[in-house]
Amino acid sequence: MSVTEETKAAEDFNPTDRTTLRRLPKRGSFERQTVYEILDEGFVCHVGFVAGGQPFVIPTAYGRVGDTLYIHGSRASRMLKTLSEGVDVCVTVTHVDGLVLARSAFHHSINYRSVVIFGRARVVESDEEKTRALEAFTEHVVPGRWREVRPPNAQELNATLVLSLPLAEASAKVRTGPPIDEEEDYALPVWAGVLPLGICAGDVVPDPRLHTQAEPSAALEHFDLSSRHSNDSAEG
Numbered sequence: 001m002s003v004t005e006e007t008k009a010a011e012d013f014n015p016t017d018r019t020t021l022r023r024l025p026k027r028g029s030f031e032r033q034t035v036y037e038i039l040d041e042g043f044v045c046h047v048g049f050v051a052g053g054q055p056f057v058i059p060t061a062y063g064r065v066g067d068t069l070y071i072h073g074s075r076a077s078r079m080l081k082t083l084s085e086g087v088d089v090c091v092t093v094t095h096v097d098g099l100v101l102a103r104s105a106f107h108h109s110i111n112y113r114s115v116v117i118f119g120r121a122r123v124v125e126s127d128e129e130k131t132r133a134l135e136a137f138t139e140h141v142v143p144g145r146w147r148e149v150r151p152p153n154a155q156e157l158n159a160t161l162v163l164s165l166p167l168a169e170a171s172a173k174v175r176t177g178p179p180i181d182e183e184e185d186y187a188l189p190v191w192a193g194v195l196p197l198g199i200c201a202g203d204v205v206p207d208p209r210l211h212t213q214a215e216p217s218a219a220l221e222h223f224d225l226s227s228r229h230s231n232d233s234a235e236g
Helices: 003-008 032-041 078-083 127-141 154-159 183-187
Strands: 044-051 054-061 063-065 068-074 088-101 109-120 160-166 169-175 193-196
Touching (some): 032 063, 044 068, 078 160, 127 154, 127 160
Antiparallel strands (some): 044 088, 088 109
């Protein structure tokens, strides 16, 4: 199901005190489709939480299934053990789409797309949901890879802690377009514009212990970063 089809039946997010944008609110969005597109394009999220009075922000991989964000790791992980206790958590995902060079130093900026999620995570107990979450992680990174590899066995499932975070309190913030200078600065003979940025996949590097009969990965053959959304031309 595409993000568009998925969100037709879902309402947009309701603003809360934590998700309401105080600065430049015109760049904010509570559209579920916008939030899901940003999440689905990313590879790494940053998880913020407090443990023992000390704030932490930890980068980690994630996967989305419908209105749920999954994160996972070792049962020994301090982050996961803390989140499993039901503490408040803040998860962010950001894409840098371009460097915005203005005519003045003050108005230099970055074109970006970001999502902020608030909530409390729960531990995934059933092996069925845990396997579904691990499949989502794998497919999120390289679509089609799950059916090429050996699935997790009982020992691996038991060693893995998976947490589920409902996508109920979230917002997006996006900046696009050229620099916004002071009106009098447009007369300055200074170059201004946008340097687009993006992620580029390089040539694959086979494992030196690759089996001699291993076929090339069909998932990698169809891997296409350019299909992930990027927009650096619209006004913002």
